[in-house]
Amino acid sequence: MELHERDERRAAAEARLGDLAEAGVVGVVLPWVDTSGITRVKSVPLARLPAAAQWGVGMSPVFDGFLVDDSIVAGSYAGSAIGDLRLHPDLDRLTVLAGQPGWAWAPVDRYTQDGVPHVQCSRSLLRRLVDGYAAEGLTLKAAYEIEWVVGEAVLPGDADPDAFVPALSGPAYGMTRHIEVSDYARDLLQALADEGVAVDQFHPEYAAGQLEVSVGAEDPVAAADTALLVRSTIRAVSLEHGLRVSFSPKVTADGVGNGGHVHLSLWRGDENLMSGGPGTFGLTRDGEAFTAGLLEHLPGLLAVGAPSVASYLRLVPSHWAGAFAAWGLENREAAVRFVTGPSGARASAANVEVKSFDAAANPYLLMAGLLAAGQAGLRAGATLPDPVGIDPGTLSEDEQREAGITPLPASLAEAVRAFETDEVLTSAFGVELATTIAEVRRGEIALFDGVSAEDVATAVRWRH
Incomplete structure (x- = not known):
């Protein structure tokens, strides 16, 4: 400087x-x-x-x-x-x-x-990758979905200060649950508006005490910044309302867990390359190559996007977590869900949602990995396999192989091995950062070696 x-x-x-x-x-x-x-x-x-x-x-x-x-x-x-x-x-x-x-x-x-x-600043790394796209006349729009659970505050004398007691009792996605958090949600939306955050949606989610907010798409660095700001604001407003907050990928071992889905679209000038092309669902050739890069490098990307031992308690089939390396139109069981948007708005709205990640991830590091994977797909002119229109978890292993569907890593150890053998990701991150990622992940693996799923969930519950 x-x-x-x-x-x-x-x-x-x-x-x-x-x-x-x-x-x-x-x-x-x-x-x-x-x-x-x-x-x-x-x-x-x-x-x-x-x-x-x-x-x-x-x-x-x-x-x-x-x-x-x-x-x-x-x-x-x-x-x-x-x-x-x-x-x-x-x-x-x-x-x-x-x-x-x-x-x-x-x-x-x-x-x-x-x-x-x-050399290990993830925000600087992400900016360099964004600049690499700009040098080729490309830009990206990105957004993180934010899921969290609210629990009752710990009171003096509580036997277990780490326990999770949901602060909501209404049904998943239900109006009852929305009414239960009406004042809290009002204050949260107002705080985010005052901070200049463009909120697209707020709604009750599936798990006990779970809520979600979706924000508008921005450039990738701004999207990661916004994810950080939104989470801090959620914590602050929750505290004002006497609530505890967890963004953990697995709040309870038998629960659904909090995801950290990422939405991405690739642009050349005013043209959204995820729409208006000759490919499947209207993908342009560059849009397809970018998406194919994401799909190809997903196993290694999990080491940055699902970075906790607890992440793999969430990343299981038939739980809308995206446990299989597959893509499909509006398929919430595929790791990469293609979203066209409504008829009439597809030129601006079409994007891909990567569902396998969770909120334990460093948002800058994860976004950098996604951009590196997408860029590799672009440079290789990669193509996508056939889209999947069913839950891959309902197929037998033979049927999955026949359809070219592979399960994603089922443990952090598997993800780290995939990451270390992925030359695209390790080269983009550099030796120092890539080595540190692997060593920190192995440190967490050792930390929870032999620990039960419930105890893992308890240990990380209030850390994220």
């Missing part, structure tokens, strides 16, 4: 101080997401924002080796007590937090002390 750029960052921050102070802001939250998918944070008083923008805020690189329980993997390139990084806030995304009065929020890029992007 050049000195003039540092000076420009400081000036930009100073120009924002008056408006922030008028809005009642006294401090700025500076979050990033670690390899395990946990959002970590530092914050500065408002008066220190210009210095933070210019020189960054110090933070140890040790967090790249953190596990979900805050233990640390002493890996090949992460987990050391030596060294320091600088957290530089992205002022373009500076947001006054409606759910946390007195605070603003700005996601950070992590740099070395010499002003070079940290």
Whole structure:
């Protein structure tokens, strides 16, 4: 980072101080997401924002080796007590937090002390991949679906402070459940609107106490930022209403779990390449190649998109989780669900939804993996297999093989092996980051070795 750029960052921050102070802001939250998918944070008083923008805020690189329980993997390139990084806030995304009065929020890029992007900064990696698409005249629109459960707050004297007691009793997707959270949902939607988040839908979901919000599509970096902001806002508003929140992929061992589905569409100028073409369901050739890349690299992508041992308690057949490497039109059991949108709006609405992922994922890391996979498909001119119009889990193994349908990894260990042998993903991430991902995942595997499904769910329940 050049000195003039540092000076420009400081000036930009100073120009924002008056408006922030008028809005009642006294401090700025500076979050990033670690390899395990946990959002970590530092914050500065408002008066220190210009210095933070210019020189960054110090933070140890040790967090790249953190596990979900805050233990640390002493890996090949992460987990050391030596060294320091600088957290530089992205002022373009500076947001006054409606759910946390007195605070603003700005996601950070992590740099070395010499002003070079940290080799394991997932946000910087994602931006580089987006720039790679732009160099080829392509852009993407992306969005994360956010699922979470609300539980009753822990009270003094409760025998089990980690227990989950659903705060909703109405039926799945039911109006009764919506009424039960009417005031809470109103305050949440208002907070998100005040923060500039474009919400498309809110509704009760399937699992006990489960809700979902869908947001508008943005460029991939902004989509990952928004996912982070929405989750923080959900937590803050929930706390105001005396509720506990979990985004865990498996809140209870016998429950459905929280997904983290990703929607993507590929564009050239104003043309949506997922529609208007000669391919199946109107895919253009580039749209098909991009989608085929996603499908081909899904096994390895699970190491970043389903990164927890608990993820594989959720990723099971016939639970709408996308447990098979297959694609299909509006098929919620296929890992890649093709969405045309309504007649008359398909030129803008058509997209693919990748369903196998969950909210334990680092959203920047996952989006980067998806873009790398899609780009590999584009460069190879990849083609899709025949779409699947049924639940693959209802077929016998012989029928699945005949149809070219393969099950996705059924454990984190399998996903890590697939990731390490996927040259597209490991090359895109680089040696240091790819090695750290594998080592952190193996650290979690060792952490939960021999632990029952119920105990795994309990251990991660309030971590995500």
